Amino acid sequence: MTGPEASERVPVFRRLVQVYATAALLAVVDLSLKSWTMARMPAAQVFDFGILQLRPTYDTQSDSDAVEFPDRILLIGMGLAVIILGAFTLHAAMAGHTPDLLASALILGGATAELVGRVEGRGHIEYFYTGWLPDFNLAEVWLIAGVCLLGLAALSRRQARR
Template sequence: MSTLPPSRQGAPAAGRRATVFAAAAVVAMVDLGVKVWAQAVVPPTGIEAGPVDLRLGYNPGVAFSFAAEAPPGVVLAVTAVVTAGVAALVYRAAPSGSRLQLPAFAAVLGGAVANLTDRAGDGVVTDYLHSGWWPTFNLADAAIVAGVILLVLSNVVRNGPDRADAPAGARGARR
């Protein structure tokens, strides 16, 4: 039974969701702003910047140009469905998310929204970070990867490895 008045019982969940969705919006806005900047500033020859150069690329497909030959409308529709699914999962999981999971949710959702928004304009995603040994990518891609890594780490931290010194009933139990 909750000790909060009925009008305040949903406040913590709503606040956590709002925080995650606001952070995701910031991730998306930063990436979209950098994409506009890169298109305006980066010359066709690129800019050498050390381990990661600035080089414009336009990806009509999804990750690693997968499905690049697919009709742009199909890629956009599939991307929209996946992004909506991510948003629904984040909405559901945010109220009980850990300190590692909340920024992970924001990073994955923000990156997905940024790439979807970019793709909606002309059917391609603007990439601008180039390492030479990895396909050209953008901040939204980096946010998605970082978010997934944080989600994996949060599971490892939460579940921990089975320890020989733990009581038999506690092995593998969630903390």
């Protein structure tokens, strides 16, 4: 492959590799912290850092008070969501907008970590507690940060077009 076609595909491929590698790293960081807290901390132990506490708990809820989904259905739905996020990442890499790429990495990393964390069947692991928010973990932080960044990027592009 030569010419402009080849020069365009290399940056897209490089961006995809960077986004997927970043997402994988974020998922590994969250899963490592989950694993460490469950292996090293007894259920009743709490590390208090002032506004933030580190304490391991299993959340068995499907995040919906109205409907309880069977674990298999929940895992299939989450798996499909991760696949769709991967496709969106491909689209973002082709467009090449840096905020979209970072947001994609955050969202994909968080979603992947949540999916992998649920596979064992005991619920997903929460390890941060503030007292004024529900328990949460880094994967949820990655997801929320990614969605916020994606929204800000869309707003900034909209403002730039005006």
